[in-house]
Amino acid sequence: MCGALVSADGRILERREAALDRDNVAAQVSQIATALRDASRAGVAALGVGVPGLVNPETGRIIISSDLPSVVRGDIQNELARASGLAVSIENDANAAAYGEYIAGAGSGSRNLFFVTIGAGIGGALILNGKLWYGASGFAGEFGHITIDPEGNECTCGNTGCLETVASAPNIVRRTHDRLYRDGTSSLSRLAMNKDFTASDIAREALGGDDFALLMIERTGRYIGTAVATVINLLSVERIVLGGGVMEAGDLILNPIIREAGRRSFQPCFEATQIVAASLGSDAVSIGAAMLARDAVAQPAG
Amino acid sequence: MCGALVSADGRILERREAALDRDNVAAQVSQIATALRDASRAGVAALGVGVPGLVNPETGRIIISSDLPSVVRGDIQNELARASGLAVSIENDANAAAYGEYIAGAGSGSRNLFFVTIGAGIGGALILNGKLWYGASGFAGEFGHITIDPEGNECTCGNTGCLETVASAPNIVRRTHDRLYRDGTSSLSRLAMNKDFTASDIAREALGGDDFALLMIERTGRYIGTAVATVINLLSVERIVLGGGVMEAGDLILNPIIREAGRRSFQPCFEATQIVAASLGSDAVSIGAAMLARDAVAQPAG
Numbered sequence: 189m190c191g192a193l194v195s196a197d198g199r200i201l202e203r204r205e206a207a208l209d210r211d212n213v214a215a216q217v218s219q220i221a222t223a224l225r226d227a228s229r230a231g232v233a234a235l236g237v238g239v240p241g242l243v244n245p246e247t248g249r250i251i252i253s254s255d256l257p258s259v260v261r262g263d264i265q266n267e268l269a270r271a272s273g274l275a276v277s278i279e280n281d282a283n284a285a286a287y288g289e290y291i292a293g294a295g296s297g298s299r300n301l302f303f304v305t306i307g308a309g310i311g312g313a314l315i316l317n318g319k320l321w322y323g324a325s326g327f328a329g330e331f332g333h334i335t336i337d338p339e340g341n342e343c344t345c346g347n348t349g350c351l352e353t354v355a356s357a358p359n360i361v362r363r364t365h366d367r368l369y370r371d372g373t374s375s376l377s378r379l380a381m382n383k384d385f386t387a388s389d390i391a392r393e394a395l396g397g398d399d400f401a402l403l404m405i406e407r408t409g410r411y412i413g414t415a416v417a418t419v420i421n422l423l424s425v426e427r428i429v430l431g432g433g434v435m436e437a438g439d440l441i442l443n444p445i446i447r448e449a450g451r452r453s454f455q456p457c458f459e460a461t462q463i464v465a466a467s468l469g470s471d472a473v474s475i476g477a478a479m480l481a482r483d484a485v486a487q488p489a490g
Numbered sequence: 491m492c493g494a495l496v497s498a499d500g501r502i503l504e505r506r507e508a509a510l511d512r513d514n515v516a517a518q519v520s521q522i523a524t525a526l527r528d529a530s531r532a533g534v535a536a537l538g539v540g541v542p543g544l545v546n547p548e549t550g551r552i553i554i555s556s557d558l559p560s561v562v563r564g565d566i567q568n569e570l571a572r573a574s575g576l577a578v579s580i581e582n583d584a585n586a587a588a589y590g591e592y593i594a595g596a597g598s599g600s601r602n603l604f605f606v607t608i609g610a611g612i613g614g615a616l617i618l619n620g621k622l623w624y625g626a627s628g629f630a631g632e633f634g635h636i637t638i639d640p641e642g643n644e645c646t647c648g649n650t651g652c653l654e655t656v657a658s659a660p661n662i663v664r665r666t667h668d669r670l671y672r673d674g675t676s677s678l679s680r681l682a683m684n685k686d687f688t689a690s691d692i693a694r695e696a697l698g699g700d701d702f703a704l705l706m707i708e709r710t711g712r713y714i715g716t717a718v719a720t721v722i723n724l725l726s727v728e729r730i731v732l733g734g735g736v737m738e739a740g741d742l743i744l745n746p747i748i749r750e751a752g753r754r755s756f757q758p759c760f761e762a763t764q765i766v767a768a769s770l771g772s773d774a775v776s777i778g779a780a781m782l783a784r785d786a787v788a789q790p791a792g
Contacts (some may be wrong), residue, residue, distance in 0.1 A: 197752070226548075242758070246723075252776070277727060284762070300626065312724070314724070314725075316623075317619065321618075322726070323602070323725055323726025323759065323762070324602065324726060324728040324759075324762035324763060325726045325758045325759045325761070325762035325763075326726075326728050326758075326762075327726060327756065327758050328724065328725050328726035329724065329726075329760055330724065330726075330755075330756040331724065333723050333755070333756050334720050334723055334724070335638070335719060335754050336637070336640060337639070337640060338638060338639060338716055345754075345756065346753070346757075347719075347754045361529025373577060380530035393781075402610070413758060414637050414640055417637060417649075418636050418637065418720055419724060421632035421635050421636055422614070422616070422628060422630065422631065422632065422633065422634070422636070422721060422725070423616070423623070423625055423630050423721070423724070424624070424626050424627045424628075424630035424631075424726060425625060426626040433657065449647070450651045451649060452637050453632075453635070453649075454630050454635050454647065455648075456544070456627045456628075456630060456634040457625065457627045457629055457630070459627070460625070460626035460627035460628075461626060461627075485650065489573075
């Protein structure tokens with residue numbers, strides 16, 4: 189778990205990290221928040237939390253969190269408010285990261301952006317006219333479950349051919365593994381030296397010049413670019429910001445994403461969209477959660 | 491060409507139709523507008539025009555119109571304003587139809603909707619918080635060019651596997667024709683009695699109980715539903731309104747669209763979205779263009 193003290197303009201002043209205690213998340217958040225506040229000479233106005241899960245934007249309740257099921261029980265927002273004495277905002281982590289990049293990262297200067305995070309899962313979030321767009325359900329921005337191949341693999345969500353079935357970190361590993369061993373191409377890549385390679389290993393080997401690893405990264409970029417083209421066609425946002433572990437491959441993945449998006453989107457829309465890598469890394473969530481908490485204190489929701 | 495006198499609350503008071511004179515569109519619009527105004531005892535506040543083409547939302551200039559190339563030359567907006575003495579708004583026809591359905595049709599009561607029109611081509615338009623969303627390019631809502639099959643047919647836009655390559659009226663006819671004759675199934679359908687059948691004929695035979703025609707309509711609905719699911723996942727709009735000639739098949743196409751959208755979208759988003767047929771038919775463009783002109787007069791753009 190990471191905590192950070194963030195200035196009103198979105199700079200991180202101090203950090204705290206701790207191994208996650210899955211069963212006592214609320215107590216741990218409260219502890220880190222208190223420690224950060226006690227260490228600061230400045231006043232702390234609010235506490236923002238980014239969680240991997242669905243958050244009801246109206247009540248702040250966490251509805252589903254497959255990674256942290258314990259936080260779904262109870263009312264974490266009230267619990268934290270009582271423990272810390274601060275106003276508390278709880279937000280989905282992809283939404284928080286999007287807002288962080290928008291305020292202080294690769295999204296700054298734009299008013300409309302789509303944020304994508306590609307790691308163990310694939311998340312998305314949409315900012316329109318400077319505000320997170322939640323939609324009728326509260327959960328707009330489900331980029332990972334866009335169908336990019338109607339006859340593709342089954343997804344955990346029940347659909348077939350979601351982007352996530354080919355482009356999340358575990359699925360990049362699966363595809364690479366399949367191809368290395370199924371096609372007998374294992375002698376062609378340094379990846380075969382370690383059967384337990386990760387998506388980071390694939391990115392690292394690609395950056396180091398391994399052609400097979402590069403091929404897998406490029407193919408992944410093309411899948412992502414297909415979904416990016418759809419965002420461009422439908423929304424024509426000014427900027428698309430891509431973050432998450434899979435973007436560690438840098439331009440090796442960003443360039444095929446941009447090429448495929450260009451090939452598959454309506455040209456006037458494509459030309460009006462900048463496609464860029466996120467710049468804040470994992471700080472995006474802390475900064476964004478803090479900025480959303482700041483905004484909620486400045487302008488309380490009705 | 492259709493013209494209509496529309497009340498301030500979006501009802502059609504009177505209509506005029508004329509065979510389109512492709513080379514003199516502006517003169518014809520002006521003539522119809524004048525005739526409608528002269529026939530009315532009420533005052534006319536503004537003139538709204540819906541055109542099949544890309545319109546720059548800032549200047550009102552028509553940039554591209556493959557159906558009516560003559561309107562791209564010159565400044566139709568100023569020309570019409572001078573000829574009619576009215577304030578003139580020019581809008582893309584899908585945008586106008588979306589606004590018409592939003593104000594007075596199947597979209598009324600919603601604040602956020604996506605409108606789709608499926609006919610000779612496939613268009614889309616997005617209304618967010620009660621306003622048309624143009625995006626950075628001015629041309630958001632390009633529903634017809636969403637990739638639904640990355641390895642699919644080549645599209646006129648340069649991409650492969652756009653929705654339009656399988657679900658526009660001419661492509662429904664192409665697929666049906668291919669399948670009737672390639673698979674030797676022509677004895678199974680009444681469609682084989684007329685080699686020059688249209689998409690309307692397919693819809694009519696399906697409604698009349700022809701199983702083969704029904705199969706083609708249902709398959710088309712599944713293609714459209716795949717793209718509808720993407721709109722739901724990304725935007726979580728309250729309502730999706732489907733219009734255009736291909737929707738003549740009614741529930742026979744609407745039901746498979748809804749089923750496929752449900753199968754392929756994130757459930758909480760799907761449950762928050764109503765998917766309905768448009769209710770204004772071709773009047774949607776007239777009503778929407780008039781309402782946009784009304785709004786522009788009430789609140790002139792900066």
